[in-house]
Amino acid sequence: MTELELRDLRKTYRARGRPPVEAVRGLDVRLRSGELLGLLGPSGCGKSTTLRMIAGLETVTGGDVLVGGVPVTDRPARRRNVGVAFENYALYPPLTVRENLAFGLRARRRADRGDVDRRVALIAERVGLTAVLDDRPATLSSGQKQRVSLARALVREPDVLLLDEPLSHLDAAQRDTTRREVKRIQRDLGHTAILVTHDQEEALSLADRIAVMRDGVIEQLGTAHEIYDHPATRFVADFVGEPAINLLPAVTAPDGRAAVSGAVLLPLPVRLPPGREVVVGVRPEDLALTGEDGVRARVLAHEPLLEYGVATLALDGVEDPVAALTDPGTRLARDDRVRVAADPGLTHVFDAETGVSLR
């Protein structure tokens, strides 16, 4: 069981003739032993660079990586006991799956053959690779290759496990089962782990806490619940959630609500002085279609899905359309007139300029 800590971790890429790229600009985070942290953020925000620095595959420009309280920043990758499963597999083509899995183990530990074979067989079974142990990577599906990459990281019993889009090439069913299996293995073996993924659902279901990164810094760190229900910034609110939150520029009114386009008054979760420029956020599931009361709107489109529907609405007098979730079985046609209401307890409000939550 091992704690992982990043202290003011930084990376600037410098290449001749090009402006420097500040990929990671001071990360401070401490993972409890056995904790799984999900790292979320848009492309280019520095997720892979962070993992590579922890693994020792990239030099750091500043700051420290500590494993079990011990700085490992200056240690080469092979002396860190950090297991990495990359999206792009990095398997050895001439070796069989079994040899790919055993390779690092034998080289590193000079473990006896029987022990290595047992570990390989055990992990292969847990990630569903037993049937292809004697095949070579070229003959495997992309999902199988991804599982070999994962198994290879696990088989070494690392102190810290880094997973970079580990399930991205699996189909929906495989992803579901592998996701559960990854979580179980990580729990059982007590790995302290970081998972980088574009798949929010994956992060929300696997991770104990989530860090949302933007431009090389962590914008918010918290449980899935905290991040979804109390986004610290407009960016986090917008990034997490599908369909995306409705964000409407507004000005606070004397009655404590906020006026959108000077026309529609929306409730706010806090009392703010009038005349302040804000952005009001309402998640589609928190915008209810009501009977009599509420803001008047016109239906632009309605997409009925299996468990719910998504209505795209034009609030009267407001240019930007909004999305609202509808109950299953709801029938709506283009140009139908409806009314919608937002619960003040479930709305969000951000400073128009800084994007910081004002709740």
Ligand SMILES: Nc1ncnc2c1ncn2[C@@H]1O[C@H](COP(=O)(O)OP(=O)(O)OP(=O)(O)O)[C@@H](O)[C@H]1O
């Ligand atoms: N070797 C490199 N040399 C120069 N710049 C790089 C290098 N690797 C990454 N970058 C830049 O650093 C920034 C962060 O990249 P990084 O790959 O860490 O982001 P990411 O969040 O993992 O993105 P993605 O989700 O697309 O993988 C980007 O602007 C990227 O262009």
